[in-house]
Amino acid sequence: MKDILALKSAADYIRSRIKVMPTRAIILGSGLGELADDVKNPVYINYTDIPGFPSSTAPGHKGRLVIGELEGENVLLMQGRFHFYEGYDMSVVVFPIRTMKLLGITNLIVTNAAGGVNRSFTPGDLMLITDHLSMFCTNPLIGSNYSEFGPRFNDMSDSYSKEYRSKIKSSAAEIGIDLKEGIYAYMTGPSYETPAEIVALRTLGADAVGMSTVPEVITAVHAGLKVIGISCITNMAAGILDQPLDGDEVIETGQKVKEKFSKLIIKILKSNIM
Numbered sequence: 001m002k003d004i005l006a007l008k009s010a011a012d013y014i015r016s017r018i019k020v021m022p023t024r025a026i027i028l029g030s031g032l033g034e035l036a037d038d039v040k041n042p043v044y045i046n047y048t049d050i051p052g053f054p055s056s057t058a059p060g061h062k063g064r065l066v067i068g069e070l071e072g073e074n075v076l077l078m079q080g081r082f083h084f085y086e087g088y089d090m091s092v093v094v095f096p097i098r099t100m101k102l103l104g105i106t107n108l109i110v111t112n113a114a115g116g117v118n119r120s121f122t123p124g125d126l127m128l129i130t131d132h133l134s135m136f137c138t139n140p141l142i143g144s145n146y147s148e149f150g151p152r153f154n155d156m157s158d159s160y161s162k163e164y165r166s167k168i169k170s171s172a173a174e175i176g177i178d179l180k181e182g183i184y185a186y187m188t189g190p191s192y193e194t195p196a197e198i199v200a201l202r203t204l205g206a207d208a209v210g211m212s213t214v215p216e217v218i219t220a221v222h223a224g225l226k227v228i229g230i231s232c233i234t235n236m237a238a239g240i241l242d243q244p245l246d247g248d249e250v251i252e253t254g255q256k257v258k259e260k261f262s263k264l265i266i267k268i269l270k271s272n273i274m
């Protein structure tokens with residue numbers, strides 16, 4: 001893991017750029033970054049200006065923090081994230097999460113684009129993550145434990161807060177959003193999965209699959225943040241439909257659900273669920 005001093009300088013730099021520090025943060029996944037355009041009184045901080053942050057290279061990811069108000073609610077948005085498949089060390093992938101902790105963020109909404117493994121899903125569905133599977137991938141906490149963040153062996157039995165989830169389900173229903181629920185399986189990518197892997201993941205209980213989120217969530221939970229995860233099902237996972245997978249579809253579906261996604265996020269912020 002990156003040295004604690006590097007994290008402190010990142011946090012100090014961000015603090016020096018903003019007046020009001022939010023307690024809630026949202027990581028915007030592939031194709032979902034446009035929510036940041038609705039932020040009022042925004043302060044933009046490019047990742048390249050923050051000590052210790054690399055620049056984001058994934059398509060559909062801008063690479064900056066946007067801090068301001070969404071419908072009057074103070075929030076810090078990450079418009080773009082770092083993926084393990086980009087070649088970053090896990091310590092870099094989760095660097096922003098630990099920076100957030102030092103900044104006083106207590107609640108985190110993690111969003112992503114994901115393939116639908118559950119056959120009853122349709123591209124464009126939003127899925128509240130109930131839990132995750134990541135047995136095939138490395139864990140971001142491997143290495144010395146930084147006890148200022150959390151314990152060596154951290155509990156993951158309520159990683160996606162059950163209390164928040166039940167409130168979010170009701171809030172979504174109030175605004176007419178049919179919010180699916182399910183288990184997110186993490187695969188490193190960058191190749192999409194094979195049809196056989198998707199069958200295996202479904203057998204293990206997965207409802208969606210993607211290449212992000214889990215390292216960040218593990219680190220956030222370790223650091224004591226309360227977490228919510230929302231997947232945008234951008235395509236059906238490999239082998240379900242008789243057609244190849246295509247990265248453009250991921251971005252295009254993100255565009256199509258933009259309104260629904262933003263309505264849900266604003267409802268969550270406004271309901272003071274977290």
Ligand code: HPA
Pocket residue numbers: 113114115116192193209210211234235236237238245250
């Ligand atoms: N697999 C992995 N990651 C993804 C997918 C998928 O089908 N769709 C969007 N991100």
